[in-house]
Amino acid sequence: MNKVILVTGTSTGLGLTLAVKLAKQGNTVYATMRDLNKAKSIREAAAAVDVTLHIKQLDVQKQQSIQTCVDEIIQKEGRIDVLINNAGAGYVRTTEQSTEEEVNWVMDVNFHGVVRCTKAVLPHMRKAKSGHIINISSVGGLVGQPFNEYYCAAKFAVEGYIESLATYVTPTFGIHFTNVEPGGITSEFANNVMEKISATGGILDDEYRPILEKYMAGAAARSKEGLYQTPAAVADVVIKCMQTDKPPIRQRTSPWAENFTRFKTESDPTGHKQNEQVFNQFLA
Structure with a gap:
């Protein structure tokens, strides 16, 4: 069945690849991005495989931008079957080095952006008593990592947010939630992290410098060893989750990611056991 799918952050990398792959399968795909001046790459990618994409402006940091986009899709299509919260940004700094403004930005893009988009589509999915919200999280949402404390904190927040929603929204309204947890993707993401470091003073010459350089x-x-996945490989995992009758609440995307998070996921890889326990404790 053709699905109406909204994808955020599609100007490059995973978002771009996902949008094109989903459209190629015959879905109606709304590919969104903050800056439409960056739409050239996705237009060329769609044209190369002869698929149609509906490209729209959506800034995850602005509620009105999100609401306008969602309202326009609902007006035209009557529904949104799948929301893929892909937009996000990395950030590498120590707690001591980070300004409050930078911390707020990391949390706003990676966590509040997910909340805003989810909140905008939920009323329509609830009315339809169906839908699937997929978040591109990270192994950093399960395991804290050096110099990524704020990025990991944002992804941990996404994990908790989605686990909580799944305990009562899924059994009541039939809306599924999935956090997809890559271990690393070969895309513009890493380059953007380095640009952010450069824009905020570069690698600072302090006691943390030798540890950061080692990291x-x-x-x-x-990256050279090939541990990072291609956007296409991760996109295939996302699409498989979308096509599953009982989607996982958590899904790693590679053997490396599974091994890295194994101390937290081995007993409950999909998150369904924990979800059922919480439901039985509070709502059964």
Whole structure:
């Protein structure tokens, strides 16, 4: 069945790849981005495989932008079957080095943006008593990592937010929730992190510098070793989750990601056991 799908953050990387793959399968895909001046790449990618995408402006940091986009889709299509919260941004800094403004930005893009978009589509999915909200989270939403404390905090927040929604919205209204947790993607994401570091003073010459340099060298080595997945590989996992009758609440995207998070996920890989326990404790 053709699905109406809204994807955020589609100007590059995973979002772009997802939008094109979903459209190629015959879905009606609304590919959104904050800056429509960056739409050239996705238009070219869609044209290369002869698919139609509906490209719209949506800034996850602005509620009115989100609401306008959702309202226009509902007016035209009558429904939104799937929301893919893909828009996000990395941030590498220590707690001592970070300004309050930077911390607020990281949380706003990666957590509040998910909440805003989810809140905008939920009334329509609730009315239809169906729908699927998929968030591109990270293994950083399960395991804290050096110099990523604020990014991980935002992704941890997304994980808790979605786990909570799934305990009562899913059994009552038939709306499913999934956090997809890649271990790393070869895309513009890492470049944007480095640009953010440069824009906020570069690698600071303090006591944290040798530890950060060691961390950055390790990240570069993992990239060369091929541990990071392509956007296409992660997109295939997202699409498989979307096509499952009982979608997982949590889903890693590679053997490396599974191994990295195993101490937290081995006993309940999909999150369904924990979800059922919470439901039985509070609502059964």
